[in-house]
Ligand SMILES: C[S@@+](CC[C@H](N)C(=O)[O-])C[C@H]1O[C@@H](n2cnc3c(N)ncnc32)[C@H](O)[C@@H]1O
């Protein structure tokens with residue numbers, strides 16, 4: 001019996017990254033598949049019913065094949081989205097996004113001091129410039145904010161940023177203790193009451209900004225996410241690695257001369 005795959009999933013093209021977020025749920029693991037391998041995986045998954053792919057990582061914009069993968073997916077009738085820290089979005093990628101109707105989620109976690117402290121480098125300027133560039137180019141752009149302990153004030157700040165910069169969707173992701181975040185859960189972990197209070201605040205903000213900003217509370221400790229890892233495993237990922245469930249491994253039927 002072939003494995004049952006979801007219609008959309010998170011497709012990690014690499015675990016390499018140009019930032020160093022203390023909370024990172026998918027830090028570098030040394031695996032960086034070629035464009036050829038990734039294209040084969042897209043085809044393999046498309047043939048099994050997957051229609052929509054969220055290209056993520058690691059930092060997906062670091063993979064030189066990303067523009068070509070978006071075009072390949074689009075030519076086959078699939079839908080592509082990119083989740084990025086916004087530090088290095090090339091012109092080639094911008095053109096591919098425009099040509100294929102691809103959408104983008106840019107991770108921005110709060111004002112300059114808060115964002116740079118979480119991301120582990122001076123990222124705020126480049127990331128906010130990328131948001132403006134995408135919006136000006138007409139690429140459907142959302143923001144994505146990871147909310148950590150003591151960082152509740154960032155929510156109001158990013159809502160105001162979205163309204164000011166014509167961003168129409170904002171995903172708020174409460175911290176989960178995966179990857180590098182597992183070692184930092186004492187710093188970043190949200191107590192249950194703080195998590196509930198933030199969720200209720202987001203619900204109220206959602207009502208207040210209905211029609212202008214689509215605010216969503218995406219708590220990955222409540223529902224697992226289907227992910228393709230750079231090593232070709234397809235996994236339902238939960239709040240911690242302990243509860244992960246592997247669905248299958250993608251067969252690597254790549255011609256040997258490549
Ligand atoms: C793993 S990153 C990969 C894509 C890209 N490098 C980025 O940061 O946008 C995907 C999303 O997960 C979020 N994230 C990373 N670690 C997290 C954690 N421990 N808890 C909640 N969200 C997290 C990031 O902020 C980002 O929005």
Ligand code: SF4
Nearest residue numbers: 017019021024058085
């Ligand atoms: S969350 Fe994204 S930007 Fe931050 S270290 Fe992880 S992969 Fe890189």
